[in-house]
Amino acid sequence: MNADLMNKIELLQRQEDADGIHKVVSDTIGHYGFERFIISGLPDRGVDVRPFVLLSGWDDEWYKRYTNLGYVHLDPVARNCFATTLPFDWSDAPYDRAGDPQARRVMDEAHDFGMNEGLCVPVHLEGGMQGVVSLVGRTDWLSEQQRLELHMLALYAHGRLRFLNTVQTDRRRRAISPREAEVLKWVASGKTAADIAEITGLSARTVNQHCENAQRRLGTNNRLHTVVEAIRHKLIAL
Structure with a gap:
């Protein structure tokens, strides 16, 4: 060889x-x-x-x-x-x-x-x-x-x-919270912040904050990128 x-x-x-x-x-x-x-x-x-x-x-x-x-x-x-x-x-x-x-x-x-x-x-x-x-x-x-x-x-x-x-x-599974994972799962299914707020009982502002926190933790550029990375690393399942 x-x-x-x-x-x-x-x-x-x-x-x-x-x-x-x-x-x-x-x-x-x-x-x-x-x-x-x-x-x-x-x-x-x-x-x-x-x-x-x-x-x-x-x-x-x-x-x-x-x-x-x-x-x-x-x-x-x-x-x-x-x-x-x-x-x-x-x-x-x-x-x-x-x-x-x-x-x-x-x-x-x-x-x-x-x-x-x-x-x-x-x-x-x-x-x-x-x-x-x-x-x-x-x-x-x-x-x-x-x-x-x-x-x-x-x-x-x-x-x-x-x-x-x-x-x-x-490492990333430990980095995002269960609530952030839940919100990202709803985002991945096509729900808007308003939809997710109604489903989870959170405010739309809090939903957006969870998305921003997950984006920062995963080092992604936008919400779609965050969802793709979360799926790729098996942090959420569709």
Whole structure:
């Protein structure tokens, strides 16, 4: 096994935040000719992927488009992760270009963003959950040894991010109060501050204060972001 890769994996295991992991992964995959990546869980059909994303190294505009439009459920590469345990080239993900226009649209738009080729590593998790590490770049020159090395890197990166996510979840669960969690759950269901006030017996001002407190504790930018983070860290359940 490549000694430099083992050093990178050891470095990866010492990282304490997503920024550190992003740097190690970016530096390492760059030596294999890859430019961008995403590390994520894969949700059930119809479920928003954003709470499942562990780390994105994609172009921001493409990431927003892909997640906002629910492309994960149309993407033949993501779908193929449920059918195999082995890494595969994006071009090997089966779909009918003529008969599946939605999948064709995802692949064509990815191409427009310069994401023409890539390597996908499925990650099978406990409880039947599915994850993925997808790398953007040419694959035709990779040796079997290099594919094995990238497979190992992907599994370790995904595992380290899940571990850190669990630690952060425990900290954040202690950080928000039961009342804040209750209010966020109602916000997630589409209720307004006035609706929540009527349901809980609180004033609308107090409801808004609970939302602001949760936003501050979770380090989020707005109410929607707060709800997404609360769901992602399993602080609330829908």
